[in-house]
Amino acid sequence: MHTRRLVKRSVIGSRVCAPGLTGDAAPLTGVIQAVKQDNRDASTGHRRNVYTVLMQDGSVKEYSEEEIAQMTAKAPLKSSLKSTCNGGQRDGLTQGQNGGVQRGEALSLSPESTEEPRVLEHKRTGRALETEKDHTRSVSLLEQKRKVVSSSIDVPQARKSEEEVDMDKVTAAMVLTSLSTSPLVRSPPVKVSEGLNGSWKDGGFTPSSYSSSGYWSWSAPSDQSNPSTPSPPLSADSFKPFRMPSLSGPPDDNIDEHDGNSLLFDEPIPRKRKNSMKVMFKCLWKNCGKVLSTAAGIQRHIRTVHLGRNCDSECSDGEEDFYYTEIKLNTDSVADGLSSLSPVSPSVLSPPPALDQRQPDGTNGTKSESSSSTPLSRSAPSALYLVHTDHAYQASPTHSRTQGFGEQRSQTIAVLSSPPRAAGSLSRKSRGEGKKCRKVYGMENRDMWCTACRWKKACQRFVD
DNA sequence: AGTGCCGGGGG
DNA sequence: CCCCCGGCACT
Numbered sequence: 001m002h003t004r005r006l007v008k009r010s011v012i013g014s015r016v017c018a019p020g021l022t023g024d025a026a027p028l029t030g031v032i033q034a035v036k037q038d039n040r041d042a043s044t045g046h047r048r049n050v051y052t053v054l055m056q057d058g059s060v061k062e063y064s065e066e067e068i069a070q071m072t073a074k075a076p077l078k079s080s081l082k083s084t085c086n087g088g089q090r091d092g093l094t095q096g097q098n099g100g101v102q103r104g105e106a107l108s109l110s111p112e113s114t115e116e117p118r119v120l121e122h123k124r125t126g127r128a129l130e131t132e133k134d135h136t137r138s139v140s141l142l143e144q145k146r147k148v149v150s151s152s153i154d155v156p157q158a159r160k161s162e163e164e165v166d167m168d169k170v171t172a173a174m175v176l177t178s179l180s181t182s183p184l185v186r187s188p189p190v191k192v193s194e195g196l197n198g199s200w201k202d203g204g205f206t207p208s209s210y211s212s213s214g215y216w217s218w219s220a221p222s223d224q225s226n227p228s229t230p231s232p233p234l235s236a237d238s239f240k241p242f243r244m245p246s247l248s249g250p251p252d253d254n255i256d257e258h259d260g261n262s263l264l265f266d267e268p269i270p271r272k273r274k275n276s277m278k279v280m281f282k283c284l285w286k287n288c289g290k291v292l293s294t295a296a297g298i299q300r301h302i303r304t305v306h307l308g309r310n311c312d313s314e315c316s317d318g319e320e321d322f323y324y325t326e327i328k329l330n331t332d333s334v335a336d337g338l339s340s341l342s343p344v345s346p347s348v349l350s351p352p353p354a355l356d357q358r359q360p361d362g363t364n365g366t367k368s369e370s371s372s373s374t375p376l377s378r379s380a381p382s383a384l385y386l387v388h389t390d391h392a393y394q395a396s397p398t399h400s401r402t403q404g405f406g407e408q409r410s411q412t413i414a415v416l417s418s419p420p421r422a423a424g425s426l427s428r429k430s431r432g433e434g435k436k437c438r439k440v441y442g443m444e445n446r447d448m449w450c451t452a453c454r455w456k457k458a459c460q461r462f463v464d
Numbered sequence: 465a466g467t468g469c470c471g472g473g474g475g
Numbered sequence: 476c477c478c479c480c481g482g483c484a485c486t
Contacts, residue, residue, distance in 0.1 A: 436467080438467070439467085451478090453468085455469090455477085455479070456469055456481095457469060458468075
């Protein structure tokens with residue numbers, strides 16, 4: 001099917017690889033300037049297209065459809081052009097995650113696919129035309145490319161060189177395009193997030209712009225409801241700036257990303273995503289629940305307030321880590337995309353409220369709503385927290401310290417910020433899922449439980 | 465079945 | 476109060 005779709009559409013602006021006047025010896029690349037149908041000329045009787053190509057050397061030539069197709073298809077060398085132009089193979093390669101299906105088609109290059117190049121082209125000029133006609137396809141390709149960006153593929157380079165060669169006026173545009181483009185792709189989770197974290201975290205919260213790694217969402221405003229497409233895309237605006245240089249190099253980026261595109265494509269391209277995350281640090285000390293925006297702050301808080309140490313961080317033995325938890329709030333729409341339940345309301349973004357509700361002593365009835373142990377558990381989340389928890393033992397420092405019960409540190413857990421169970425039973429909230437004395441100490445050590453647990457009351461030690 | 469804890473009891 | 480437990484809601 002791809003062939004059908006690929007071809008026959010406007011290819012103006014597409015680059016092609018054509019044999020020089022002398023033949024294959026010196027292949028030239030050129031840009032299709034016009035296409036016309038020529039019935040008369042067809043020796044075979046059926047009509048065919050004649051492409052007017054502006055060659056890199058400035059000359060203008062006309063080629064029949066077949067000629068162009070062949071040129072591109074035949075010489076391996078030239079194929080570079082092809083890939084350069086359309087990036088088709090890349091698309092196929094990188095599909096991994098989602099949307100593998102449709103992309104697959106892009107992969108195969110048939111002779112006809114010669115025209116595919118134009119897809120790429122839309123970076124520059126020809127895009128408007130093709131867009132209109134074949135935007136659907138274009139979009140998918142773009143998407144793919146975007147996704148692929150990070151992957152290491154040699155294609156890019158080839159393309160680049162080609163472009164340099166044949167692009168004259170277009171070159172500039174290309175460069176700009178590639179530089180500013182695609183948001184892309186999978187962000188190396190950890191790295192990115194950390195880096196970003198620090199920055200915004202310290203400065204107060206900046207609700208939007210942080211993209212978390214691991215989660216992507218596609219919530220294009222206009223069409224998040226595309227259940228069938230698992231693919232996501234992702235990209236966060238914030239990435240743009242650095243992404244190019246480091247990740248994939250200019251070449252692959254490709255594509256779209258220009259405003260122009262967005263205008264041209266009426267389809268919402270999932271690219272501009274905002275994955276925003278916030279990181280908060282919550283004190284886990286019994287009945288404290290203080291939430292600070294910086295790790296240092298929370299550590300200091302714990303050190304001074306709970307551990308009774310006044311010295312600076314130097315004298316810290318790291319114990320503070322056990323008493324606070326890092327919470328990442330993912331404001332983006334993973335939730336809405338995945339859970340498809342409720343549209344996200346911005347209001348939910350602020351973590352504090354959610355956290356606060358339960359910290360009080362747990363007796364007011366709202367205590368355990370967010371679970372720290374079940375990832376993505378609740379339904380209809382509007383935002384989600386990634387809780388990075390270190391231990392929650394705030395019990396008696398001496399105890400936990402020396403005994404070291406579960407030493408599992410750093411578990412990353414996702415918790416939803418919106419009141420999970422609102423929908424369900426009103427009377428009873430779901431029970432807290434965090435560690436409780438019983439779990440931590442076991443029935444054998446019941447005497448070590450907090451009194452509340454002993455009384456079968458809401459645990460006050462491990463308040464989640 | 466195991467767990468969390470509300471709502472009630474007894475001292 | 477302190478301590479304990481029946482029993483329900485959840486997982």
